[in-house]
Amino acid sequence: MSEVKLFGAWFSPYVKRVEMSLNLKGVEYEYIEEDLKNKSPLFLQYNPITKLVPALVHNGKPIFESSVILEYIDETWEGPSIFPKDPFDRAMSRFWAKFVEDKCSDLLWKACWSAGEEREKAAKEAEEGLTILENEIKDKKFFGGENIGLVDLVANYIALWNPILQDVVGFHVLTQDKFPNISKWADEFCNDSFVEKYMPEKEKVRLWLKRAVETGSLY
Amino acid sequence: MEVRLHGMWASPYVIRVIWALKLKGVKYEYIEEDLSNKSMAVLEYNPIHKKVPVLVHNGKPIVESAVILQYIEETWPDRTPLLPEDPYERAMARFWIDFGQQKSLTFFAFFLTSEEDKHKTAAQVLETLKILEEEALGDKKFFGGNTINMVDLFFGWLTYSFGCMENISGVQVLLPETLPRLHRWTLDFKQEPVIKENLPDSTALLEHFKRVTKHLKSSNKFKPA
Numbered sequence: 001m002s003e004v005k006l007f008g009a010w011f012s013p014y015v016k017r018v019e020m021s022l023n024l025k026g027v028e029y030e031y032i033e034e035d036l037k038n039k040s041p042l043f044l045q046y047n048p049i050t051k052l053v054p055a056l057v058h059n060g061k062p063i064f065e066s067s068v069i070l071e072y073i074d075e076t077w078e079g080p081s082i083f084p085k086d087p088f089d090r091a092m093s094r095f096w097a098k099f100v101e102d103k104c105s106d107l108l109w110k111a112c113w114s115a116g117e118e119r120e121k122a123a124k125e126a127e128e129g130l131t132i133l134e135n136e137i138k139d140k141k142f143f144g145g146e147n148i149g150l151v152d153l154v155a156n157y158i159a160l161w162n163p164i165l166q167d168v169v170g171f172h173v174l175t176q177d178k179f180p181n182i183s184k185w186a187d188e189f190c191n192d193s194f195v196e197k198y199m200p201e202k203e204k205v206r207l208w209l210k211r212a213v214e215t216g217s218l219y
Numbered sequence: 220m221e222v223r224l225h226g227m228w229a230s231p232y233v234i235r236v237i238w239a240l241k242l243k244g245v246k247y248e249y250i251e252e253d254l255s256n257k258s259m260a261v262l263e264y265n266p267i268h269k270k271v272p273v274l275v276h277n278g279k280p281i282v283e284s285a286v287i288l289q290y291i292e293e294t295w296p297d298r299t300p301l302l303p304e305d306p307y308e309r310a311m312a313r314f315w316i317d318f319g320q321q322k323s324l325t326f327f328a329f330f331l332t333s334e335e336d337k338h339k340t341a342a343q344v345l346e347t348l349k350i351l352e353e354e355a356l357g358d359k360k361f362f363g364g365n366t367i368n369m370v371d372l373f374f375g376w377l378t379y380s381f382g383c384m385e386n387i388s389g390v391q392v393l394l395p396e397t398l399p400r401l402h403r404w405t406l407d408f409k410q411e412p413v414i415k416e417n418l419p420d421s422t423a424l425l426e427h428f429k430r431v432t433k434h435l436k437s438s439n440k441f442k443p444a
Contacts, residue, residue, distance in 0.1 A: 002404070049318075049350065050353060058307070060321070061307050063311075064314060065313075065317050068310050068313045068315060069310070071309075071310065071313060072307070072309070072310040075306045075309065086280050087293040087294045088276070088281070088290070088292070090293065091286050091287070094284055094285075094286045094289065095281075095282065095286050098283060098285075132267055140442075208358050
């Protein structure tokens with residue numbers, strides 16, 4: 001039996017960021033792809049509360065929620081860290097990670113999936129968030145500085161999934177014209193030799209999102 | 220002063236930071252903010268969200284109560300630990316804090332409920348609190364075990380704000396009959412010295428909640444999903 005198991009779904013940005021974190025630390029783990037339409041009894045036994053991926057099981061003990069898992073991985077294993085050392089810098093990382101999720105990614109997703117007034121509202125709010133983020137990445141290669149950090153991993157949705165979804169639905173909020181710095185970061189991130197090993201194939205994601213838009217269901 | 224906290228007396232986000240600072244014995248200067256007329260300091264320190272709490276330590280501002288609490292824990296680690304030592308138990312604590320944050324819309328919906336939806340929104344809150352009681356609290360005295368920890372501080376608002384929500388909506392949810400262990404926890408939690416000494420005045424709080432509810436409902440600013 002593997003000491004570390006990761007229950008995931010290949011298309012999930014939350015799962016991918018956990019995978020990157022595990023691989024950065026060089027942790028050996030067993031990956032189990034979950035069919036989210038038909039969750040396995042084992043998975044549900046480990047994660048009865050949220051029933052979502054990712055779920056990390058370490059020595060039989062399950063941990064869920066990607067943000068919680070990322071902190072756990074950082075504390076449990078030696079090796080390169082996605083968290084800064086200084087408490088103030090760590091606080092800043094946590095702040096920006098939450099900002100990226102709540103004020104950028106979630107709104108970008110919502111803008112793509114909604115219509116009419118709701119779409120306009122989400123797009124406007126997303127632009128406000130992105131404007132602030134654009135300024136934050138301005139003089140840096142990655143949000144984490146020279147190396148990728150927590151915020152880069154959490155922003156993975158913006159780097160890969162969002163551009164594809166925007167194309168599929170034909171509604172573009174995050175454009176290179178409006179957000180050149182974020183766009184540059186996205187390229188840098190996706191083409192990073194470490195990151196690209198743990199990102200899904202863009203064409204596969206495009207087909208998945210296309211079908212999701214047509215059927216109205218993600219899985 | 221090395222440590223300053225910009226806050227608002229009725230804000231549960233602020234109060235949990237006050238509890239953490241007091242539990243750690245950290246001396247700080249408190250600045251009460253008028254949220255309709257925010258000080259230049261708040262706007263300068265928190266230009267993104269323009270909200271309280273803002274903790275300023277050696278001139279550096281930290282915002283978002285969850286981030287602040289972790290910061291306090293990491294900066295003063297040798298006094299009254301607010302998170303378990305074991306990484307797995309720590310992960311569980313962080314999960315429950317995240318759970319609480321993710322359920323904020325559920326509580327908000329109950330807080331601003333219309334007359335016709337009050338039982339529906341109350342039922343959703345009850346379901347959430349049942350999970351909390353069963354899975355997070357269990358048979359322990361506190362979420363932190365025998366002593367309070369960050370999870371207790373996070374859900375501490377249930378022991379004072381939530382009663383105002385019940386009062387305004389007209390539905391009682393957190394009762395010994397419906398949530399015996401959680402109800403017991405609210406009493407034990409409020410008995411803890413630091414908590415007891417740092418609770419907002421209940422009469423003033425209810426008045427404040429009534430004002431806020433009226434304002435939010437009329438401005439239609441918050442549409443619960």
